[in-house]
Amino acid sequence: MLYNCTWVIHMILARENISKYKIQDYLGRGFLCNCGREHSVDIEKVVIENGAIAKIPEILIFFNFKKIFMVADENTYNVAGAGIEKILRNGDFELYKLVYIREGNLVPDEKAMGEFIINLPETTDVILAVGSGVISDLCKFMSYKLKIPYIMVATAPSMDGYASTAAPLTINGLKTTLSATVPKAIIGDIDILKNAPMDMIRAGFGDVIGKYSAINDWKLGRLINDEYYCEFVSDMVMYSVKKCVETADRLQKRDDSAIRNLMECLLLTGIAMSYTGNSRPASGSEHHLSHFIEMVYMFDGKESPPHGIKVGFNTIAVNYIREKISELNPDFSEVTKKASEFDKNKWLEDVKRLFRVSAAEVIDLNEREGINSYDKRMKRVKRIIDRWNEIVEILAEVPSYNEIRDILRKIGAPVTLKELGVDRETVLNGLVYAKEIRNRYTVLQLAWDLGVLGDLAEEMGQKFYV
Ligand SMILES: [Zn+2]
Ligand SMILES: [Zn+2]
Structure with missing residues (x-):
């Protein structure tokens, strides 16, 4: 008798046991997940x-x-x-x-x-x-x-x-x-x-701290755009991030267990990406901002700070935006009105100016996916209005921007523009336009949908980026 053989072992790694799993438990086999997908x-x-x-x-x-x-x-x-x-x-x-x-x-x-x-x-x-x-x-x-x-x-x-x-x-x-x-x-x-x-250790930790934001953006994507989401993957990343943060203050001393937790978290995040087949569990608004800075610097033939250093720094900013949005008491008729008045010509002009040789690609992505189309804009705004309380709850799940700043400071990573060594204009442009880099819902898109992104960027320009 012939069996239809598949290498997927039909067992489920359970969310409630995540704290007990070692990296080896995730390797060399696939499993059927409660999210409905097979992960391997x-x-x-x-x-x-x-x-x-x-x-x-x-x-x-x-x-x-x-x-x-x-x-x-x-x-x-x-x-x-x-x-x-x-x-x-x-x-x-x-x-x-x-x-x-x-x-x-x-x-x-x-x-x-x-x-x-x-x-x-x-x-x-x-x-x-x-x-x-x-x-x-x-x-x-x-x-x-x-x-x-x-x-x-x-x-x-x-x-x-x-x-x-x-x-x-x-x-x-x-x-x-x-x-x-x-x-x-x-x-x-x-x-x-x-x-x-x-x-390099600080950069790795910056990449880790960015997961608070990445996972949070993923949850927003599920809520606003009905995007695929896996609780198991999300939990396995967050558990590992928390473990890494707990020993972060020992990184500067190059403590063995702190280094191990950091390395394990970086690898688990990679495994999480294999599980979902994309970088969603590892990369959100904080990464888009980082890519934006890197791109602008590359256009000018300059090198920007290491990836994870930028990601950590940007996590302060996007968590500030999360806090500000959750404090809003939005006038939804005003939000709907603003969303209906999208100025496409200005958008095109800005994209061409900022994205230079990559502008065509950005415009193409936007048109192909209809991100700024009237229907999609209004659909998102309607969802935001209907689910506002849940959005506020999700936004509150991340550590405050002050906490992120303190953790980064503790390990000696840059927390001001001067320490980072990136110019103010690039970061401010990034806050408003980094969301165009990917078709992926993030808190930056949420702020834009609410019509507050430009004002928030201006406020941050005065508060942070001086
Ligand atoms: Zn899953
Ligand atoms: Zn990264």
Whole structure:
């Protein structure tokens, strides 16, 4: 008798048990969730512990990988690659390596990909990526294109992309996010992670603190646009964020358990993205603002602060907006009137001015999805009016902007424009226009739908961004 075989194990990971699950419980299998979807992730092993790099040989043997192509940059080779090389040379492996040498930062661009191909030996079993953001992005993309699996050895707890299927690359000088694979295994050696530059640790924490906002925006999306939402995924991210925040004040001391909680949270968020098949559980208004700043700086040939540093900083602003909206006592007939009077010409003018070479893409997205169409605007406003009390309840779920600022201050992350090193105009433009970057409902869109976004941005210009 033949069975119709599926690898999905028909069990349910339960929301009420989230606090008991370890990362390994989420890996290597799929499960049917109460949200109606099957969730799965292709990562099979995660090892986060002191001295984890010593386990690399046994992980390679587990997967039967013999011919290895190790990829690192100069820094990550020095902090981890050289040690790994020594361990592997003692074993029964065939090891090849590429160490990127650059004057400044390594950019994940065509040149880097070319070097990768030139150095890649034929019939490689596995790419062993040793590094953080850029090395991870390059290797996951090359793994996807070349259909060669990869193992990630993380050298800094700096961002949540290790476990995600998207690779932000620089193509033709522009940041472009392309499809990628997740690693077979992720190795986080706490002895290496905790010695990462403090700014990278702060950036990782900023990315984590942004999840308060991202998950909150997701809830708004469900309420206003009937968007798909999963309580399990939302809870697994928030549980991990809270655990990470609890030990945040020990990050500056490079405490082992604080670093572990941070790294675990970054990986769990990546797994959450695999579960939903998009970045919804990890990225909302705080990320859109960050992307906006990054884009404007790139247009001007300037580099903006690291991703997670911007995300953390922006979380203060979007939580301020949440607070202000929940304090509103909106005159709904006024809100409806304002929403019916959308000035499309002004919008087009502003988008062209701010988004420059990317304006056509933004306009196209908006038209295709009808985001600003009369019908969609009025539909959203009607929903806002009908469900106002629930909206206020959702907005109140996040920590106050003051609390976010205090947590960031505690770890020495920037909380003022001056500390961040980004100009005022870009941030203010971002508050009003960052929502155009994605078709994803966030608190910025809510403020716009209520007709208060411009005023709030102005108020914040005087209050925060001085
Ligand atoms: Zn689910
Ligand atoms: Zn992020």
